[in-house]
Amino acid sequence: MRLKDPRLLTDYVKAHWYFYLLAVACIALANITQSYYPRVLGNFTDDLQKAGISPSVIKHYTLILLAIGIGYGVLGGFGQYMIMRMGRLFEFFTRKKLFEHFTTLGENYYSKNGVGKLLSYVMNDVKNVRDAISQGINHTTNSVIMIVSVIVMMLLSSIPLYLIVVCVLPMLAIPWTVIYFGPKIRERSKKVQESLATMTESAEEQFGGIRVTKKFAVESIMRGRFGETVDGIVENQVKLVRMSSLFQALLPFLGALSLIISIALGGYLTIQKQITLGNFVSLTLYLRMIVNPLQQIGNVINTMQRSRASLERINKLLAIAPEIQEAAHALPLEAKGAGIRISGLTFTYPDAREEALRDIDLYIPPGKTLGIIGKTGSGKTTLVKLLLRIYDPPAGTIKIGDTDIRDATLASLRNQIGYVPQDGFLFSTTIRDNIAFYDRQTEFAHVEKASKQAQIHDNIIEFPDKFETRLGERGITLSGGQRQRTSLARGFIKNAPVLILDDSVSAVDAVTETKIIENIRLGRKGKTTIIIAHRISALKHADEIIVLDEGTIVQRGTHAQLLAEDGLYASLYSIQEEGTRYAEGK
Numbered sequence: 001m002r003l004k005d006p007r008l009l010t011d012y013v014k015a016h017w018y019f020y021l022l023a024v025a026c027i028a029l030a031n032i033t034q035s036y037y038p039r040v041l042g043n044f045t046d047d048l049q050k051a052g053i054s055p056s057v058i059k060h061y062t063l064i065l066l067a068i069g070i071g072y073g074v075l076g077g078f079g080q081y082m083i084m085r086m087g088r089l090f091e092f093f094t095r096k097k098l099f100e101h102f103t104t105l106g107e108n109y110y111s112k113n114g115v116g117k118l119l120s121y122v123m124n125d126v127k128n129v130r131d132a133i134s135q136g137i138n139h140t141t142n143s144v145i146m147i148v149s150v151i152v153m154m155l156l157s158s159i160p161l162y163l164i165v166v167c168v169l170p171m172l173a174i175p176w177t178v179i180y181f182g183p184k185i186r187e188r189s190k191k192v193q194e195s196l197a198t199m200t201e202s203a204e205e206q207f208g209g210i211r212v213t214k215k216f217a218v219e220s221i222m223r224g225r226f227g228e229t230v231d232g233i234v235e236n237q238v239k240l241v242r243m244s245s246l247f248q249a250l251l252p253f254l255g256a257l258s259l260i261i262s263i264a265l266g267g268y269l270t271i272q273k274q275i276t277l278g279n280f281v282s283l284t285l286y287l288r289m290i291v292n293p294l295q296q297i298g299n300v301i302n303t304m305q306r307s308r309a310s311l312e313r314i315n316k317l318l319a320i321a322p323e324i325q326e327a328a329h330a331l332p333l334e335a336k337g338a339g340i341r342i343s344g345l346t347f348t349y350p351d352a353r354e355e356a357l358r359d360i361d362l363y364i365p366p367g368k369t370l371g372i373i374g375k376t377g378s379g380k381t382t383l384v385k386l387l388l389r390i391y392d393p394p395a396g397t398i399k400i401g402d403t404d405i406r407d408a409t410l411a412s413l414r415n416q417i418g419y420v421p422q423d424g425f426l427f428s429t430t431i432r433d434n435i436a437f438y439d440r441q442t443e444f445a446h447v448e449k450a451s452k453q454a455q456i457h458d459n460i461i462e463f464p465d466k467f468e469t470r471l472g473e474r475g476i477t478l479s480g481g482q483r484q485r486t487s488l489a490r491g492f493i494k495n496a497p498v499l500i501l502d503d504s505v506s507a508v509d510a511v512t513e514t515k516i517i518e519n520i521r522l523g524r525k526g527k528t529t530i531i532i533a534h535r536i537s538a539l540k541h542a543d544e545i546i547v548l549d550e551g552t553i554v555q556r557g558t559h560a561q562l563l564a565e566d567g568l569y570a571s572l573y574s575i576q577e578e579g580t581r582y583a584e585g586k
């Protein structure tokens with residue numbers, strides 16, 4: 001696995017920096033506006049004290065406070081909206097990028113990594129990172145600007161500096177408290193969750209085995225064991241409660257400490273006429289205003305810490321370079337009218353010890369049909385995977401026309417080869433969309449025609465919604481043979497220069513199989529077709545048939561030639577014929 005250098009988040013923010021700047025500017029302005037509010041109330045107090053209450057004073061201050069409220073609401077709201085929006089866009093952008101990336105990763109990667117794990121990356125990790133940037137930018141801007149503007153406002157007021165310092169000092173412990181306790185509380189609550197899970201498991205086990213327990217009279221042992229798990233929960237829960245109570249108490253205490261100092265010292269100074277009553281009022285309001293921002297800074301730091309692991313996982317995933325790489329000089333391939341030449345092909349799977357294919361030499365002239373037969377594990381599917389470059393064949397071993405498939409663009413190669421695997425995957429959507437999978441815009445007439453060729457048309461029109469019938473969880477379930485024929489139709493509709501059927505009629509009955517094969521012969525005249533089958537009846541019409549055994553070609557020729565030889569083919573034939581005769585009661 002090669003690593004490139006992805007910087008998902010930095011790239012994203014860089015590409016959209018002006019949005020973020022605008023959002024940050026709005027939030028900053030909102031907070032600066034808001035920080036005027038204690039000052040206004042302070043002035044109001046002073047005016048009341050000096051001039052007494054009057055309608056004009058009330059009106060004047062009401063209007064100012066209204067303006068501050070609206071300014072804060074509009075600017076802050078807009079800024080926050082922008083940031084949330086950017087966060088959602090990031091989520092969308094990253095998921096898309098991940099999905100695109102997944103489609104480039106080879107089969108080899110998937111066979112080593114579970115799909116569930118990848119899904120969890122896509123869902124949870126991306127969400128974690130999105131939350132962290134949205135909240136991070138939002139709260140950091142909010143808090144920092146609020147704290148800074150409150151402090152500036154305090155310094156600009158006539159409140160003495162030493163009073164400000166003494167009052168603010170205890171509050172500086174707030175972010176540290178959050179950073180210290182946050183992860184610890186999370187850790188403990190995780191432990192509680194885990195021990196609850198253990199208890200559930202243990203309880204299930206007990207109920208499940210209650211008869212056995214009774215029979216062997218081991219109730220006391222079991223009771224003791226269950227008691228231990230319950231004790232474990234209690235212990236963990238008490239620890240959690242202790243920790244979070246301490247935390248819950250400490251934060252308001254620090255805030256209160258500041259307030260107490262401001263009231264005691266500020267009150268004393270007011271009485272001494274060293275500061276005005278208005279100063280005193282605004283000081284206490286200023287202090288209240290920075291408690292939450294200080295706490296939020298702590299929260300942001302914790303969230304960032306947590307999401308860093310997620311971001312690292314995503315970046316690492318994106319850094320995995322696909323194993324199948326397009327050549328730098330890759331050219332589009334033209335498969336129409338081109339023969340397929342395989343020469344000296346020997347292939348071993350990346351982690352396997354034995355060769356899956358050995359010394360394969362083969363030529364399929366344009367427009368001809370090749371049949372491949374052989375036991376399970378003889379290498380039939382491997383040959384197809386190499387043709388499609390799902391795995392890379394050694395250089396020079398597979399050519400279409402004069403082009404080594406390793407020099408062709410992947411899109412042109414895969415677009416020109418229709419491939420119908422044994423158990424083609426059907427999606428939870430309508431039958432029509434499943435058949436027209438490669439191009440949803442395909443005309444209905446084509447879908448219908450393909451379904452007729454695949455002998456599935458008669459089944460489909462009996463379904464409640466015909467071609468619009470949904471498959472999968474929220475729809476109907478098809479039988480094995482119907483599934484195969486639906487994916488066959490998907491292969492036919494592509495009408496590619498090369499069509500490969502990999503055991504695609506194995507679950508279809510003999511009569512239907514014959515009809516399908518006949519349709520292929522008529523419908524694909526002049527186009528190359530490769531038919532892999534277990535049953536000789538499916539490929540006896542082929543221009544050439546090869547018999548694979550343990551990765552090598554052991555026999556080749558037409559049906560008639562192979563029957564005349566004393567070999568695997570003839571013995572398979574006699575077994576299958578006997579089976580048919582037996583089934584038909586002859």
Ligand SMILES: Nc1ncnc2c1ncn2[C@@H]1O[C@H](COP(=O)(O)OP(=O)(O)O)[C@@H](O)[C@H]1O
Nearest residue numbers: 111349352356375376377378379380381382383
């Ligand atoms: N992804 C893989 N990694 C390692 N070995 C594989 C892989 N796929 C198939 N094989 C092995 O390669 C051999 C040929 O398999 P395959 O081509 O699927 O056979 P067939 O299609 O004829 O049943 C088998 O021995 C199989 O175990």
Ligand SMILES: [Mg+2]
Nearest residue numbers: 380381382503
């Ligand atoms: Mg196979």
